[in-house]
Structure formats: structure tokens, C-alpha cells
Amino acid sequence: MKYSEIIGAGHYVPETIITNDYLSQIMDTSDEWIIERTGIKERRYIDPSKDTLANMSKKATDMALSQAGIHKEEIDFIVFATITPDYFFPGSGVLLQRELGLEGIGALDLRNACSGFIYALSVADQFIKTGMYKTILVVGGEIQSTALDLTTRGRNTAIIFGDGVGATILRATNEPGILSTHLHADGKFAEELYVKDPGSSRPREERQPEQILDTSTYKVFMNGNMVFKHAVIRFIEVINEALDHNQLKKEDIDLLIPHQANLRISKFIQSKLQLPDEKIYNNIMYYGNTTAASIPIAMSEALQEGKIKKGQIICLAAFGSGFTWASAMIKW
Numbered sequence: 137m138k139y140s141e142i143i144g145a146g147h148y149v150p151e152t153i154i155t156n157d158y159l160s161q162i163m164d165t166s167d168e169w170i171i172e173r174t175g176i177k178e179r180r181y182i183d184p185s186k187d188t189l190a191n192m193s194k195k196a197t198d199m200a201l202s203q204a205g206i207h208k209e210e211i212d213f214i215v216f217a218t219i220t221p222d223y224f225f226p227g228s229g230v231l232l233q234r235e236l237g238l239e240g241i242g243a244l245d246l247r248n249a250c251s252g253f254i255y256a257l258s259v260a261d262q263f264i265k266t267g268m269y270k271t272i273l274v275v276g277g278e279i280q281s282t283a284l285d286l287t288t289r290g291r292n293t294a295i296i297f298g299d300g301v302g303a304t305i306l307r308a309t310n311e312p313g314i315l316s317t318h319l320h321a322d323g324k325f326a327e328e329l330y331v332k333d334p335g336s337s338r339p340r341e342e343r344q345p346e347q348i349l350d351t352s353t354y355k356v357f358m359n360g361n362m363v364f365k366h367a368v369i370r371f372i373e374v375i376n377e378a379l380d381h382n383q384l385k386k387e388d389i390d391l392l393i394p395h396q397a398n399l400r401i402s403k404f405i406q407s408k409l410q411l412p413d414e415k416i417y418n419n420i421m422y423y424g425n426t427t428a429a430s431i432p433i434a435m436s437e438a439l440q441e442g443k444i445k446k447g448q449i450i451c452l453a454a455f456g457s458g459f460t461w462a463s464a465m466i467k468w
């Protein structure tokens with residue numbers, strides 16, 4: 137078994153739909169502004185009385201398992217990409233493992249933000265290639281809504297992010313599969329898109345909840361312009377890197393699933409690569425930017441809609457906090 141392939145995908149998004157009009161009532165923004173700058177029409181927020189990242193991930197996993205036509209007991213290992221775990225620690229992998237009742241199997245968490253799912257896929261792919269595991273559950277999931285500043289002060293991030301989970305099942309195979317993954321990072325931009333707290337390198341008194349007067353450092357900070365400018369360069373670079381590595385041309389891509397950061401970013405990539413509309417998948421209109429969840433949710437929907445077929449070349453690409461960026465080239 138020299139390769140890994142994705143044999144199933146599933147997703148779950150919380151029921152509550154948050155429209156641009158709703159956000160316009162609680163902060164100084166408008167449906168027009170949000171659609172023009174981001175393409176987002178609505179996003180989902182959890183109901184904290186019932187939704188957790190772990191139980192939403194269980195629902196996404198159940199869908200992926202049924203799509204793959206395998207039993208959960210066949211899963212050997214879990215790789216979970218998230219920057220918004222239910223607890224500060226332990227990570228979400230173990231909580232999902234508990235939800236699934238798969239006592240004993242290993243569970244790894246990855247914190248690579250918007251590139252998290254591709255990083256996770258790459259790690260799982262290596263485990264399969266070495267022969268260590270045969271079937272791996274790879275999940276990307278986020279609950280962003282509870283950390284957003286839903287006031288005018290936080291509007292440049294509040295309008296973008298949403299909640300959801302995507303899950304995929306990776307399995308060992310003799311045929312390719314995942315052709316390549318390319319992973320990159322440039323930590324000098326770490327503070328351009330980050331949540332500072334609860335950071336560990338703080339005086340003890342600043343980490344005591346009763347001492348915290350300014351909680352803004354617990355909210356997402358994003359230098360939107362800077363992120364945008366780097367994103368459009370890195371997306372193209374890392375897709376070209378994947379094409380070159382596999383001796384493919386951009387025309388060979390059957391479907392590009394970019395991380396759903398901003399519809400303007402996706403449109404820019406599409407025009408640079410001269411891809412027709414049917415060769416790029418976008419659903420940011422309905423879910424906003426769900427960070428590590430965006431690619432697996434999109435993949436699950438594209439599969440459901442019959443937009444991914446056996447033998448096709450599927451390209452995944454992402455850019456985000458870190459900065460990190462990554463791509464995966466897949467022969468389905």
C-alpha cells in the first residue's frame with residue numbers, strides 16, 4: 137500500500153443562520169458592504185446550550201463513515217485540525233475519540249488555522265505511506281462565533297467567520313490517491329492574524345480571570361489588508377508548486393477547492409489560473425470563513441452535488457494565520 141485516498145467525506149454546520157442583515161442590526165455594517173467585500177451572505181453560529189466542537193464533529197464523522205461505507209471500528213487514528221477546541225486543553229481529537237467510543241486509538245490535534253486541514257491531510261498521508269495506519273479520520277472543525285467581537289469595533293472579523301465541521305476518511309491503497317502535499321509557513325507574520333490570549337508567556341496575574349480588565353486580546357485580531365495581499369500571492373504559488381511537482385498543467389485540474397477565506401480571493405485565483413466557473417468550488421456565501429473546516433465542508437458538499445468524480449484531479453489550497461499556506465493534489 138503506497139498511497140492514501142479519500143474514501144468518504146461528511147460535514148455538519150449548526151442550525152442557527154446569521155444573516156448580514158442581523159449583523160447590521162448589532163454593528164455598523166451592511167449587507168451590501170459584506171457581499172461586495174467578501175461574498176458572504178450568511179454564516180452559522182452554534183447554540184452553546186447544545187453544540188460543542190466534539191458533538192458536531194461526531195455528526196460530520198458519521199456522515200463521512202456512511203459515505204465511505206465503513207464502520208467506525210475501522211478507524212485506526214484521528215487527526216483533528218482546529219484553532220478553537222472545546223477546551224484550552226486537551227485537544228479536540230480526544231474529545232471526538234470519546235464521542236465515537238473508540239477507546240484506545242491515538243488522536244492528534246493540529247493548530248495550523250486556515251491551512252490546518254491540508255496540514256492534517258498531509259500528516260495522515262505520511263502515516264499511511266509508512267504503513268503505520270490503514271484508515272485515518274481527518275477532521276477540520278471550528279467554533280469561531282463565541283470569540284468574535286460582535287460590535288462595530290470587531291466588524292472586520294465578525295462579518296467573516298462562522299462555525300462548522302468537515303470530516304474525511306483516508307485509507308491505504310495501491311493506486312494514487314493523494315499525489316502530493318506542500319506545506320509552508322512564515323512566522324514573522326504571526327501577529328497579523330491571531331488571538332493573543334490565553335497566552336502562556338504572561339505574568340501570572342494577567343492570566344487570572346478576575347484580574348483581566350481588557351479582554352480584547354481574547355478576540356481575533358486581523359490585519360485584513362495584509363492578509364489579503366499575501367493570500368493572493370501564496371495561493372497561486374502553492375498551487376503552481378503542486379502542478380509542477382506532479383507535471384500537470386492548470387488545465388488538468390478538474391476541481392479546485394480553495395480555503396473559503398473571501399470570495400474576492402477565490403475569484404482572483406480563478407482568474408489567474410483561467411479556470412472556468414465549474415472548476416472552482418465556493419460555498420463561502422452560506423458559511424463564511426470556517427478556518428480549518430472550510431475545505432472539508434466544501435469537499436463534502438461538492439461530493440454530494442456530484443462535482444467530484446472518480447479519476448478526476450482535485451486540487452486543495454489554503455492560506456491563513458501563521459502565516460501558513462499549503463496545497464494538496466489528489467487523483468480521486
Ligand code: UT7
Nearest residue numbers: 165166169173250291292295360361363364397398455456
Ligand atoms: O482565512 C484567511 C484569513 N482571512 C482572510 O483571508 C481575510 C483577508 N482579508 C479580507 O477579507 C478583507 O481585508 C476584509 C474583508 C477583512 C476587509 O476588506 P477590505 O476591502 O480589505 O477593507 P478594509 O479593511 O481596507 O476597510 C475599508 C473600510 C474601512 O473604513 P475607512 O477606514 O476606509 O473609513 C473599514 O473601517 O471599510 C471599513 N470596514 C467596514 N465597513 C462596513 C471594515 N469592516 C467593515 C464592515 N462593514 N464589516
